Amino acid sequence: MKTNDYLNELLGKREANQLKKALKAGKTIIVAGVEQSGKTTLVNVLNQEGHAAVEDFDTHTVMISKPLKQLRPNMNEIIS
Numbered sequence: 001m002k003t004n005d006y007l008n009e010l011l012g013k014r015e016a017n018q019l020k021k022a023l024k025a026g027k028t029i030i031v032a033g034v035e036q037s038g039k040t041t042l043v044n045v046l047n048q049e050g051h052a053a054v055e056d057f058d059t060h061t062v063m064i065s066k067p068l069k070q071l072r073p074n075m076n077e078i079i080s
Contacts, residue, residue: 003049010038023051032056 001009007016018048022029029046031039039055046053 006045010042027052029053030056030059032075 004020006018007019010016011019019029023046029043029051031043031046032055033039043053043055
């Protein structure tokens with residue numbers, strides 16, 4: 001099965017087209033979903049095609065909720 005056909009079958013044409021646009025833009029893809037839905041297979045297919053893709057449980061999100069005190073911090077003072 002060709003990759004394009006696989007994506008259309010797994011995701012539907014609309015979602016597959018959105019994914020292809022993201023891949024063309026060089027974005028890293030985070031794959032999430034219920035158990036036994038094909039997440040690992042999709043990640044493997046995308047990685048074999050040369051794209052950056054991971055499953056959501058392989059990531060950690062950091063949420064920053066406060067604005068910066070200054071727009072351009074002095075990195076030498078922050079990292080020592």
